[in-house]
């Protein structure tokens with residue numbers, strides 16, 4: 282076996298690892314290697330190395346950027362023109378068991394392929410990280426849609442917390458699980474949007490992921506026993522849930538905080554797990570931003586749910602709490618929303634230890650108004666689309682999830698016109714929630730409505746069984762990923778600007794996106810509209 286994985290069933294029990302043993306790592310910030318007249322140039326390199334993910338575990342072979350997992354944080358300004366060369370210096374063999382029966386991952390393509398997507402970035406299609414624009418070590422081999430080595434990011438969008446991660450067709454779940462992810466933060470271009478929010482050492486990004494380990498410390502990823510396919514074991518599973526939670530690459534870490542306000546940028550970077558996060562002290566988190574920018578006003582929340590790829594920025598005030606420990610916990614069932622509740626291991630995320638004095642006057646504040654988020658209007662909607670989320674079975678009888686009953690290779694069916702607005706209604710006919718992500722655009726949730734799914738499957742008609750429900754509290758504002766819940770129709774309204782061309786929309790459960798729950802879409806220019 283070429284990689285570092287072990288499928289001998291020597292899974293390490295999560296209960297053998299102590300909680301809150303290691304300090305939270307904060308990814309270092311990447312500096313551009315050249316900056317001139319509002320343009321910045323970066324180069325990041327993916328490689329395999331060993332890193333301690335918990336001090337009671339042997340070092341783990343992981344993949345990362347510039348020798349760290351998660352990769353270094355890229356912090357840019359609104360409107361700054363940024364160029365990034367994403368380099369691949371990974372070994373020839375994959376760290377995890379590749380399944381060659383999955384779309385785009387057949388034996389005819391190199392096993393180790395990468396392509397980096399900045400999730401939520403408004404970019405030209407040639408810099409978006411199209412799943413078939415992959416490349417191998419030193420760009421020796423490239424996928425059919427590869428066009429350029431250096432990606433261009435204009436960052437003409439609201440200040441927000443984005444993240445970069447791998448997006449290679451058929452192996453995204455493995456590349457991200459191995460460690461290929463990091464933060465990409467867009468900061469306000471002008472002072473009036475900076476407010477007086479906690480900054481510097483009081484502004485901390487938290488990448489939350491779940492992982493399982495073998496006894497030798499290596500990452501465990503499912504290999505199916507009794508594979509229906511001849512040859513290597515197949516590894517594509519309906520969902521994958523790890524039995525420990527990591528934050529910024531450490532299992533159940535702790536962070537020493539001062540008794541004052543902190544800004545946390547929460548990102549669910551898990552393959553399949555949904556997190557409902559809360560503080561065990563019952564104290565509030567003041568949410569200030571959603572996926573794609575500031576909320577209109579902060580929201581006082583006791584808990585908030587993030588499906589894979591969703592983000593929320595919150596302010597937590599530890600004032601007058603010297604000497605106490607606050608635990609960030611998870612209460613979301615897996616699968617979501619009707620699976621078993623988390624146990625003590627998967628229900629624990631990290632701890633904050635409040636120590637010392639505030640370190641000066643806490644002059645940071647939670648603003649009353651943050652942004653102008655217009656109410657969702659349907660007056661300018663050019664087109665509505667009804668798109669089903671379906672469960673099916675593949676030729677081997679394995680679970681397979683589809684969008685509109687189509688596969689990745691089927692002809693493109695979503696062709697919005699540049700500059701127009703559309704509402705996409707996701708009709709979820711499966712048994713669990715799928716976080717649906719559209720590249721290029723931000724959107725607002727128009728609402729959710731329960732339907733009779735059996736009726737729909739039989740007659741192909743929508744029979745609503747309840748009134749329209751508005752977005753959840755933590756979803757109010759601009760989003761790029763939305764939870765489509767089972768038995769519901771979920772609507773999102775997006776304006777397709779500013780780039781035309783080929784993009785993708787998909788479920789962000791990585792096991793689903795790797796196995797047909799992803800579709801291309803093309804933003805066409807008005808003159809191309811038939």
Ligand SMILES: [Cu+2]
Nearest residue numbers: 715788790793
């Ligand atoms: Cu899905």
